[in-house]
Amino acid sequence: VGTRRVAASVLHLDLDAFFASVEQRDKPSLRGKPVVVGGVGQRGVVATASYEARVFGVRSAMPAHEARRRCPHAAFLAGRFDSYREASCKVMGTLRALSPLVEPLSLDEAFVDLLAAVRPIDFSVSGLQALVSELKAEVVAVTDGLTASVGVGSSKFIAKVASELNKPDGICIVEPGSEIELLRPMSVSVIPGVGPVTLDKLRRIGILTVADLQRVPLTELVQIVGRAHGQALVDFAYARDDRSIEPEREAKSISVEDTFETDLVDQRRLVSILDRDARQVAARLREAHLFARTVTIKVRLHDFVTHTRSRTLLGATDRAELISKIATTLLAGLDTGGGVRLLGVGVAGLTDVLQENLFGSEMENQWEADSATQEQSPDASPAPTMLAQPPANWPPGLDVIHDSHGRGWVWGSGLGRVTVRFETMDTGPGPVRTFDAGDPTLRPYRRL
Numbered sequence: 381v382g383t384r385r386v387a388a389s390v391l392h393l394d395l396d397a398f399f400a401s402v403e404q405r406d407k408p409s410l411r412g413k414p415v416v417v418g419g420v421g422q423r424g425v426v427a428t429a430s431y432e433a434r435v436f437g438v439r440s441a442m443p444a445h446e447a448r449r450r451c452p453h454a455a456f457l458a459g460r461f462d463s464y465r466e467a468s469c470k471v472m473g474t475l476r477a478l479s480p481l482v483e484p485l486s487l488d489e490a491f492v493d494l495l496a497a498v499r500p501i502d503f504s505v506s507g508l509q510a511l512v513s514e515l516k517a518e519v520v521a522v523t524d525g526l527t528a529s530v531g532v533g534s535s536k537f538i539a540k541v542a543s544e545l546n547k548p549d550g551i552c553i554v555e556p557g558s559e560i561e562l563l564r565p566m567s568v569s570v571i572p573g574v575g576p577v578t579l580d581k582l583r584r585i586g587i588l589t590v591a592d593l594q595r596v597p598l599t600e601l602v603q604i605v606g607r608a609h610g611q612a613l614v615d616f617a618y619a620r621d622d623r624s625i626e627p628e629r630e631a632k633s634i635s636v637e638d639t640f641e642t643d644l645v646d647q648r649r650l651v652s653i654l655d656r657d658a659r660q661v662a663a664r665l666r667e668a669h670l671f672a673r674t675v676t677i678k679v680r681l682h683d684f685v686t687h688t689r690s691r692t693l694l695g696a697t698d699r700a701e702l703i704s705k706i707a708t709t710l711l712a713g714l715d716t717g718g719g720v721r722l723l724g725v726g727v728a729g730l731t732d733v734l735q736e737n738l739f740g741s742e743m744e745n746q747w748e749a750d751s752a753t754q755e756q757s758p759d760a761s762p763a764p765t766m767l768a769q770p771p772a773n774w775p776p777g778l779d780v781i782h783d784s785h786g787r788g789w790v791w792g793s794g795l796g797r798v799t800v801r802f803e804t805m806d807t808g809p810g811p812v813r814t815f816d817a818g819d820p821t822l823r824p825y826r827r828l
């Protein structure tokens with residue numbers, strides 16, 4: 381439980397067009413050009429569009445075919461999770477050096493509690509301006525050039541609203557006492573928990589802006605959205621938000637598991653149990669008003685060897701269907717033919733912010749990091765091993781290395797050919813060359 385703050389002591393940092401910016405950093409020929417990460421293939425959705433692509437109306441969560449129609453000349457890249465995670469770790473480390481109370485919301489976003497800062501902070505507007513300028517410069521330095529937008533305010537809500545205001549590369553300090561005025565002209569969609577359904581309900585009774593919400597009698601609001609949600613909306617409309625910054629939230633998890641009297645072999649039965657467990661987990665997430673980024677299954681086989689498999693999404697969800705689908709996919713990767721003694725579904729990486737729109741129907745496969753552990757016996761400690769999966773094809777944007785041309789990235793592939801642009805972060809824009817897709821002198825490149 382948090383407390384009402386008198387100073388603007390919550391900082392929210394959000395990297396600008398994060399995935400696309402990492403791509404432009406590492407691929408000099410794409411700097412200043414429209415870049416779309418995600419939306420590779422016809423059924424995917426856009427994860428991030430560079431600002432140059434946004435000019436053409438390309439947005440996150442937009443279907444790929446729509447993005448291609450609006451900006452056919454953009455570079456459409458499959459995304460490189462390791463590079464994004466590496467940059468994210470550096471930024472989170474920079475934030476933790478400022479204050480140990482950091483709550484990451486996703487790879488590119490975090491709250492920082494400045495009341496817990498390791499050095500004394502000047503909470504005046506000019507003091508905070510100086511602090512944020514310095515922080516942003518550090519982020520640029522540790523990430524080799526990525527920019528962030530930062531908001532500072534008296535609550536999580538205000539800090540997050542503020543970081544959006546001067547994007548990209550922006551700073552916005554909201555002076556305590558000015559929050560309600562700041563919010564008044566904004567759409568009610570800025571309020572946490574106001575998604576399309578609530579937005580539509582509110583619109584039908586004429587509530588479009590936060591000012592409208594400030595005016596409406598609570599009794600009327602409660603009839604439309606229910607008591608708890610109605611009260612929460614009014615609290616946010618008046619900038620009453622005492623949610624605390626919770627760095628430990630990452631470690632928390634929710635899980636449901638079953639042990640069976642006899643080993644279960646029937647695959648359909650296993651899938652239906654997994655689905656039921658996933659629904660229970662999702663229900664508990666919704667009760668707690670939380671969303672999860674990681675889905676885990678635990679499977680103990682007939683020989684008592686216990687396997688865990690997990691999948692981390694780049695967004696967060698509380699959707700039973702999605703959790704169930706991921707759990708089922710993870711199960712399919714295990715040989716359960718000899719029978720299963722225990723089956724469980726869990727979620728971790730919990731956050732109170734919904735970021736589900738990153739992944740559409742087919743994008744999940746490209747937007748996750750998988751990990752697997754296996755215990756030799758029920759009592760043994762787990763031995764983590766990462767699944768090293770070689771790429772099945774040459775996804776656009778992939779880092780490659782060629783025996784004589786050096787490092788580059790996949791510009792495009794098809795019909796048994798792969799075209800590579802040879803350049804890196806440290807070179808200028810480089811030349812393009814085409815190879816046979818099976819050419820042994822060309823390989824995916826991984827930093828060690």
Ligand SMILES: [Mg+2]
Binds near residue numbers: 394395396397488489
């Ligand atoms: Mg961002």
